[in-house]
Amino acid sequence: MAEDNAKSFLASFKAWNRELELKTKEGSGARKYAFDKSSKLDVFSMDTPPPYTSGKTWHLGAVAHYSQIDMIARSQRMLGKEVLFPVGMDRNGIPVERYAEKTYGVSMASAGREKFLFMCKTALDDLETSMIKILHDIGYSADFENIYRTDSDEYRAFTQATFIEHWKSKRIYKGKRPSNYCIDCGTTIADAEIEYVDLPSKLVYIKFSLKGGDKSLSIATTRPELLGACRAVMVNPTDERYKDLIGKSVTVPLYGYDIRVIEDESAKPEFGSGVVMICSYGDYNDVLLFKKFGLDEKILIDTSGKMNENAGESLSGLTVKEARKKIVEILKEKGLVEKEVNINHRTPLCDRSKTPIEIIPMDEYFLRTSDKKEVLLEMAKKIDFIPEQHRQILINWINVASDWPISRRRFYGTEIPIWYCKKCGEPYIPPPGKYYKPWKESPPGSAECASCKGKEFIGDERTLDTWMDSSVSALYVTGYGRDEDLSKKTYPVSVRPQGVDIIRTWMYYSMVRCSELTGMSPWKSVWVGGMGLDEHGEKMSKSKGNFVDPVPLINKYGADAFRFWSASEASVGSNFLYSESKVAGSQKFLTKLLNLSRLISSFGEQGYSDIKYDDLMPSDKWIIGELSLLVKDAVSGYSSFNFLVPSNRIRNFVWSVFAPHYVEMVKARAYGNGFSKSQRNAALYTLNYVLNVVLLLTAPICPFITDALWLESHGKEDSVHSHRFPEQMKYEEKYMLGDKIIEFNSMVWGKKKEGGLSLRDNISIDIPDDLKDFSDDLKAMHNIK
């Protein structure tokens, strides 16, 4: 072998792997990606999702998602933009608290607030370290020098300052409303935090007696324990069976008081018996009907999830579940149950704890959103949605969303910056800018009650919904209120990348908050990624046993293989299925690239630097034409945040066109057999040129291998990641005969096989007329006589 590249550290490896990645600059984390405010380039800013530190193993789909977000940043840099690519950690809220409770074996209530906060923080620091490590592992090229944390004093002061702005513009109000209450979490939650699951339930038919007669009426309910909260009975006005009952009274069994029969369209004659009991509160319809008919509420369930004295002696003190069982027993004993039917009932669950929510009147703060529907809809229509189809999810939600309850009865969150006058109860709101903790601090300076001049205050003990923090990330990362210059350059943000699962929450709340504060949409476009599923299209979960931890996978195949898989598998916005064999297949492609690079560098670099296009042979011009088309497709894919097209086009070009056809055609020339020096140089030039362009095009998807191979041929100071994508080069249509060339090569290979010849054996075959330009290379390739 004339040239031996044994010096290269790459040469000793059989396959591209994790070990090699860690030896690159990208892998060692040596390269920094800070935003340069003074840059003259066009700005591309991103409002990246701060991952939530919940203590759960990071989902493979999420890691793939972040890999793709990184591809957006990297490709935009290579498109010549100055990229603001922030990285944050979302560290507030219930899941963290639950994790701390589990880890330290305490409960939030018993630990004491101060101590509990400390435990949460300790837990969070550990969790954050491991998540940051994963981001580094996958080559995430964000600005790690400036990680933001939603629980930092600075961020919380920011959240509070924006709360105060909303307060001043009268967008926040306090009100007692029947609210979604999660017994397990001990707090009110928003509609967006509810998920509905069909759960098996019993529909109990209870007999109510008609007043003034011995007739009875059967009423079906899934909530018999709320019998004592029943304030009316409802039928549909068109239901002939019950028409004459409307306006009459019935007696509530066991409790013995009388209520009226009312009519409403929402009663469905075909469900149950067609008669519905209206209780405070079994579901949303109850809430609406209590309001509509002005009924007096009677609350049977307290915030600990137990029945109170209103429920009566025999139920009081029992949990909801126990009470349900008990009351059915009692009713049965008295012969008041007509029948029980098993049904699947769509049950509202808290999406954090998965326990059924109860509707309990609670005094909470609300951010008014219901009067902004038109504005938000208008905005939703203008934002560039990628992919378009997910816009509808947002629009649907804007149409149904009601005011946002923002106060939470939890500890680890941003405190509500409000005190109340001890004397008259008037709220006191501090000036924005500082981080306030009303539960343990006095209001700042010489605070005075605006109404009674009182000087003593009691702090509100509640915290804000976590989404109040994360919904202003777009403002925080762009320096809103803190760095006018940066803000001007970067807001509204160029793109908001996020998952389809948090459109109702993060996307919606961000639009509500940011537009309220700035009058603008927070982003020009949103890029909505799909969910990662297992190879059968099922959700991955630990309980199902199909959960795959991405970290060992990355160690086994390398981050580039993982990233390439994620790019080549997921079309924008669609769910994608994980399969290990495909990740392994991606690794094979990288190994192919490594070997190609080895081959090309083994020829050395002598004397082709002055080669011009005109010096090239037809085969060279052909492959440059093919390459030119690849550049066009890849760059246009990157420009629209699509990685499926570039990755598949690149793999196809390298593996099916460049390596088997072009490289084989010019091997003889490259080795210098039977060609002139300048013909050899033309081949060497083209081989290196094509490889370089391929590396540039692959760089956003596979930052490690491209970095390593680029450094091999360009020296230690030149990084592939500091270059731009190449322009599309010109090519001549008359040499664009790829299909013919491939067909001819296959035909020759087939003939040799048929004749039992080795590929090196010579053969006598006519070269077709349209391939005459390529005959020198083709003859050498196939040893044609």
Place this chain on the structure above:
RNA sequence: GGGUCCAUGGUCCAGUGGUUACGACGUCCGCUUGACGUGCGGAAGAUCAGGGGUUCGAAUCCCUUUGGGCCCACCA
């Protein structure tokens, strides 16, 4: 009930009006071929969900049926 998306070889996924439908994984046969057996060459395998329509021409546009996914809604 309303909305929305999807349906392409065994599996997954490109292709959105134009000659024999891209590719990956898998399967089968063969091969030391001066980078790579994690390779190379070859092969089999698709009524592009069913039906109707528009068109010179439909996987692609329209209608409809069926089967799925997702979102929403006051099924007690």
